[in-house]
Amino acid sequence: MVLVAPSLLAADLGNIQQQIKLVEKAGADWLHFDIMDGHFVPNLSFGPDFVRQLRPLSKLFFDVHIMVENPLQFLPMFYDSGADMITFHYEAAPDINKVIKELKKHNIKVGISVKPRTSVEVLQPFLGDIDNILIMTVEPGFGGQSFMDNQLEKIASAKQMIANLPITLEVDGGINPQTAESCVQKGANVLVAGSAIFKSPNPDLIIKQMQNLRRK
Ligand code: DX5
Numbered sequence: 061m062v063l064v065a066p067s068l069l070a071a072d073l074g075n076i077q078q079q080i081k082l083v084e085k086a087g088a089d090w091l092h093f094d095i096m097d098g099h100f101v102p103n104l105s106f107g108p109d110f111v112r113q114l115r116p117l118s119k120l121f122f123d124v125h126i127m128v129e130n131p132l133q134f135l136p137m138f139y140d141s142g143a144d145m146i147t148f149h150y151e152a153a154p155d156i157n158k159v160i161k162e163l164k165k166h167n168i169k170v171g172i173s174v175k176p177r178t179s180v181e182v183l184q185p186f187l188g189d190i191d192n193i194l195i196m197t198v199e200p201g202f203g204g205q206s207f208m209d210n211q212l213e214k215i216a217s218a219k220q221m222i223a224n225l226p227i228t229l230e231v232d233g234g235i236n237p238q239t240a241e242s243c244v245q246k247g248a249n250v251l252v253a254g255s256a257i258f259k260s261p262n263p264d265l266i267i268k269q270m271q272n273l274r275r276k
Pocket residue numbers: 067069070092094125127198199200201202203204205232233234235252253254255256
């Protein structure tokens with residue numbers, strides 16, 4: 061089963077309620093929130109209030125991707141935001157176990173993300189404690205970038221590492237039905253897509269095409 065997580069970074073924020081309804085109607089599984097601090101990535105996006113204010117508007121799983129330096133200091137701002145899962149970056153957290161512990165304490169699922177230049181093997185020590193691995197298939201910071209197919213082998217290695225553990229394997233960046241196909245073949249089962257969905261004349265079709273992908 062492949063899950064699709066539309067990234068709101070690419071949505072028409074002036075009509076955010078209508079955009080959420082659109083992807084819900086199309087059968088989206090998660091909503092992906094890209095939080096950026098202008099330090100860890102050279103861009104600014106949304107804060108915890110964006111998540112908090114959208115919570116009452118949707119029952120979808122809120123998948124919050126925080127691209128921030130030292131995530132520990134920001135976590136408290138998200139505890140009551142309605143985030144179902146927070147995925148932070150391996151490269152940004154001096155004390156990974158502390159971030160994991162804090163999230164669990166507040167009943168928020170835990171994801172760790174690696175940038176393209178970081179090998180996924182660094183996550184081995186944490187596999188017993190996390191719910192999600194997020195493989196970036198672009199340099200984080202902006203939507204609308206091209207998919208980096210040199211990340212495909214990393215997806216396969218992550219799949220091997222996870223084996224039968226209850227951990228989702230999420231990919232993010234330049235994902236569309238074509239690039240998603242290769243990712244699913246390597247073992248990805250959650251697909252984040254921003255521009256492919258929100259810039260499409262037919263988001264419904266895009267979401268359905270990606271959900272119907274199967275590992276052969
Ligand atoms: C990039 C974000 C991605 C991005 C995806 O730093 O983490 O979630 O919004 O956008 P597309 O699908 O347009 O590459």
